[in-house]
Amino acid sequence: MKVIIVGSGKTLFFLCRNFTARGYKVVIINRDKDECVQLSRQLSAMVVCGDGSDTGILKQAGAMGADAILAITPNDQDNLVVCQLASLTFGVPRAIALANDPDNTEIFEKLGVSAFSTTHIVGSLIEQRASLEQILNLLPVGEGRVNVTEIVLEADSPVAGKLLKDIDLPENALIAVVIRDNQPMVPRGGNDLQSGDRVVLITLPENHGPVLKALTGERK
Amino acid sequence: MKNLMKSSRYIVVVGCGRLGSHLANCLSRDGNSVVIIDRVERTFNDLSPDFSGFRINGDATHMAVLKEAKLKNADVLIATTHEDNVNLMVAQVAQKIFHVPHVLARVFDPKREEVYAQLGIDTICPTSVAADMFLQAVANGGKRKNGAAS
Structure with missing residues (x-):
């Protein structure tokens, strides 16, 4: 070549x-x-x-x-x-x-x-590493304009025990699927999140960091 | 007054060098709304006192600067910086992304001019224009109509 x-x-x-x-x-x-x-x-x-x-x-x-x-x-x-x-x-x-x-x-x-x-490449790499333990999967789709992320909620998550409709998420973000006890379901506002849940998120690169923070808590 | 209204167009000039400032002055005097963009603020000193258009201090290869110039409303864009590649990039962005109906770029390198003519970008090459005039003058036996060089 x-x-x-x-x-x-x-x-x-x-x-x-x-x-x-x-x-x-x-x-x-x-x-x-x-x-x-x-x-x-x-x-x-x-x-x-x-x-x-x-x-x-x-x-x-x-x-x-x-x-x-x-x-x-x-x-x-x-x-x-x-x-x-x-x-x-x-x-x-x-x-x-x-x-x-x-x-x-x-x-x-x-x-x-x-x-x-x-800038895009390094930025998303750093974001992936920053909260590495809880991210199980990260998949950019739509030429990198959308991220599909799978995370696991820990006991200290600020959203554990909350109803979906009470969770304040940044705009253009979606909790698409919750997997609890190996049962996947598409949640609605009346469903809650619990520690141990695996959550599939849809985010955009610009709100990816803030959305993760909202679900996993501020990390040092 | 009627003429003025009729000929008034929204024209964005990129680069406030000798050519850019001259064009901006003329076009503004003719009653067009002119916006001039240059990376260096001091170049705006070359605009005449009666220039009534807007000045934007910024790099025209950045989208934000072109948006600030409201390029999507422009009738004409003229790219006159001293860098061919800047002119070619700005001209393409104006034509393909902001859909400016009439786009003109100054390109010094005649070889580059050919390629961009294929892409539908209108270019003016000072090198070819000057060369043609010199050749004509030589063909006329060195007699020049105006101007004198030593």
């Missing part, structure tokens, strides 16, 4: 080292001459010095025969244009852009470029 990576810094370095270790053929495009010299000394990758959104430079990097291109510069506009040029001009089958601004993930997708946001 041949991969072109446009970017700089440590992310680029370690990504490239990983890829070459797996036997991929990697070409780096970087604007800074000194960094290019360093990279070519430290890595077994071809290094092209220049602007990745210049078709001449992409051609030099062998974009014509590349299987994938990854644009991870700190500037979203550059990442977008690099990917568009690579796929439109050179027909690179997979073009993936880093969206530094998480809002741009959706925009890039709408403009036809696959995008990912490290």
